[in-house]
Amino acid sequence: MAPELRFAPGRAPRLPIWSAPMAGGPSSTALLAAVGAAGGLGLVPAGYLSADAFAAKLDELEAASDAPWGANLFLPGPPTADPEGVAAHAAALAPLAAEHGVELGEPRWEDDAIDAKVAVLLGHEPAAVTFAFACPSSELVGRLREGTGAVVVATATTPAEAAEATAAGVDALVLQGAEAGGHRGAFVDDRAFPGGGELVPLLELLRGARAASPLPLLAAGGLMDGAGVRQALDAGASGVQLGTALLCTPEAGTSDTHRRAILDRRYAGTTVTRGFTGRPARGLANPLALAYPDAPSAYPEVHHLTRPLRAAAAAQGDPDAVHLWAGEGWRDATEEPAADLIARIAREAGLA
CATH class of the missing domain: 3.20.20.70 (Aldolase class I)
Structure with missing residues (x-):
């Protein structure tokens, strides 16, 4: 019992x-x-x-x-021990942010x-x-x-x-x-x-x-x-x-972009990624989630870095560049x- x-x-x-x-x-x-x-x-x-x-x-x-x-x-948690990794992640994401008409945010630690x-x-x-x-x-x-x-x-x-x-x-x-x-x-x-x-x-x-x-x-x-x-x-x-x-x-309050990606079964499955926030999270396996398997362990620094990009992608209806958190049962x-x-x-x- x-x-x-x-x-x-x-x-x-x-x-x-x-x-x-x-x-x-x-x-x-x-x-x-x-x-x-x-x-x-x-x-x-x-x-x-x-x-x-x-x-x-x-x-x-x-x-x-x-x-x-x-x-x-x-x-x-503690501030990141990998500022170089955060800088490299920012450099890799900068062209994608520009495509969405935004600049990346300033990576910073907070409690x-x-x-x-x-x-x-x-x-x-x-x-x-x-x-x-x-x-x-x-x-x-x-x-x-x-x-x-x-x-x-x-x-x-x-x-x-x-x-x-x-x-x-x-x-x-x-x-x-x-x-x-x-x-x-x-x-x-x-x-x-x-x-x-x-x-x-x-x-x-x-x-x-x-x-x-x-x-x-x-x-x-x-x-x-x-x-x-x-x-x-x-x-x-x-x-x-x-x-x-x-x-x-x-x-x-799920965004329309997130909601439609789940209901339309747009992606093949889920994956665990640090690419969006610097902390492992499971979401739909969209291109950005899969593109950075070596993203740094740096939360919340990477969260603040990518936030403008993710917000722009969601607002523009682009599910390929926004975090789409979902568990393995998402198809149901x-x-x-x-x-x-x-x-x-x-x-x-x-x-x-």
Whole structure:
């Protein structure tokens, strides 16, 4: 029997289904409210937002929905040790940026305003706070738990990371299988691996993490229907996190260019690339994703470098030069309303 996730009174979602925190647009307020209304838990992505914008996003969601919600924070890594690699990547991308009528951005390191965003959360009552890109310190875990009453959750991609996060005192783990779309949550981006570390399939990761940790586990990666959700729950997950399954719902803030690339099956499959942001991320295998297998490990420096190019490509309807994050189950994405999708998956998984 999977361990139970213990939420503060009145903050437990009706269903063990969370929406992945898809930063940069897809996790719109409309999507999170729809997920909450359907009985799931919508996660507000703080990534890429200023602290003030993050606070406004929380206020907007609380005004739109009385359902429980959670939030996700990016934990900063060190500045890049490869400035020469970043400069070479910029030189390679400059002609493509010019073709799209823009100049590349200035590569720079930042901590994503983590302290200010924690302070914002301390003024709210989230059901859960999740972390990505590193293991939170035990001090930060305790401060958020005591200050908000939230379940504090780390994202792990290997059994070793699951054990490390458990030792830090988190309450639960999101296990990001190899199939998952978007940025890999590896604690350290190891250049020896295309995925920043070992790419462990979800069911194998569930088995390994269960041996390494007694905590409740949330399964993420390639889950597109109730059969997959039921398989994850039967393998020991206490809940699941859906991302790609929600990308093409009407409520999602996914760009038209991204949405059409998925629904039109424009590309043959997915790949993991550092070419867009300097951190491994799984997306559709478009030309830019495939063109730079040796892109530097330099997040967020490369993210800031390529941002004008990616924004221009999206606005111009050019899917070949924009990040199209998607998991391996992307071919099963539908356009059904989010509440209908959650209800269908819950029914298929025997949760309704």
